[in-house]
Amino acid sequence: MNRKLISICTILLGLVVISCNNASQHKRNSVANPVAIKESTSVKQIANTPALIYAKPEVPVLCYHRIADGKKGDYTVSPATFASHIKMLADSGYHSISPAQLYDYLVYNKDLPEKPFMITFDDSRVEHSTIAAPVMEKYGFRGVFFIMTITYNKKNYMTTDEIAQLAKAGHTIGLHSWDHTMVIKYKEAADWQKQVTEPKKKLEKIVGKAIEYWAYPNGVYDHKGAAELSNYFKLSFTLASKRDSIVPLQTVRRMIVPEWTPQGMHTSMHRTFGAKKI
Numbered sequence: 612m613n614r615k616l617i618s619i620c621t622i623l624l625g626l627v628v629i630s631c632n633n634a635s636q637h638k639r640n641s642v643a644n645p646v647a648i649k650e651s652t653s654v655k656q657i658a659n660t661p662a663l664i665y666a667k668p669e670v671p672v673l674c675y676h677r678i679a680d681g682k683k684g685d686y687t688v689s690p691a692t693f694a695s696h697i698k699m700l701a702d703s704g705y706h707s708i709s710p711a712q713l714y715d716y717l718v719y720n721k722d723l724p725e726k727p728f729m730i731t732f733d734d735s736r737v738e739h740s741t742i743a744a745p746v747m748e749k750y751g752f753r754g755v756f757f758i759m760t761i762t763y764n765k766k767n768y769m770t771t772d773e774i775a776q777l778a779k780a781g782h783t784i785g786l787h788s789w790d791h792t793m794v795i796k797y798k799e800a801a802d803w804q805k806q807v808t809e810p811k812k813k814l815e816k817i818v819g820k821a822i823e824y825w826a827y828p829n830g831v832y833d834h835k836g837a838a839e840l841s842n843y844f845k846l847s848f849t850l851a852s853k854r855d856s857i858v859p860l861q862t863v864r865r866m867i868v869p870e871w872t873p874q875g876m877h878t879s880m881h882r883t884f885g886a887k888k889i
């Protein structure tokens with residue numbers, strides 16, 4: 612009899628403990644719920660596969676080097692020509708996008724503004740901050756400046772303050788290696804350290820933001836180097852070469868803009884990147 616009573620008591624006690632546990636569980640859930648919902652929405656963002664990224668219509672990405680009078684060649688445009696290109700793009704209803712927007716479009720199918728394009732500059736020339744940035748800002752455009760960090764504070768190149776100022780004005784700063792050595796020549800860990808890891812860290816200190824984008828010196832890459840760069844950067848930009856279908860995010864194509872008329876530039880943009888609607 613006593614034993615029966617003890618076992619009934621044990622069962623009752625057990626029920627009380629279970630119900631208390633449930634109550635505290637319920638309380639914990641109700642507090643934790645908002646966080647759980649937030650987490651589940653970010654988890655729901657499934658990244659596109661490389662094949663899907665590769666199949667998406669390309670956004671035109673322009674690439675400028677020198678902006679100066681009296682020089683000829685593919686890598687120089689005059690200040691007047693540069694201004695005429697920017698004015699044509701603004702008058703034609705184009706919207707400059709950032710690499711972050713391009714990444715979200717390629718990977719997560721995020722929307723882009725109408726007639727998107729990107730404007731990029733290589734080699735840290737001083738005129739990028741004294742000539743190009745003010746012209747772009749006049750039309751509400753923002754650009755991407757790829758810095759080779761050996762040029763800090765040298766004659767004809769941007770100072771570290773000018774680079775920081777560009778970032779503050781809403782432009783994006785990317786890396787273009789330490790001394791312009793091509794990626795296909797990085798053989799040892801020490802090469803990656805010298806050309807990528809260290810300059811990336813220093814540049815991040817200067818602009819106070821993560822450096823997440825890379826432009827290949829001379830536009831040259833191989834599959835191995837491109838795959839390795841995905842450990843450092845969200846996107847890497849080539850020049851005119853074909854994209855790599857396995858690592859399309861690390862082989863984003865650009866178009867070098869020489870001394871073209873605005874109409875000539877517009878035609879080339881369409882010819883290079885296609886007229887497919889984004």
Ligand SMILES: [Zn+2]
Binds near residue numbers: 787828
């Ligand atoms: Zn370069």
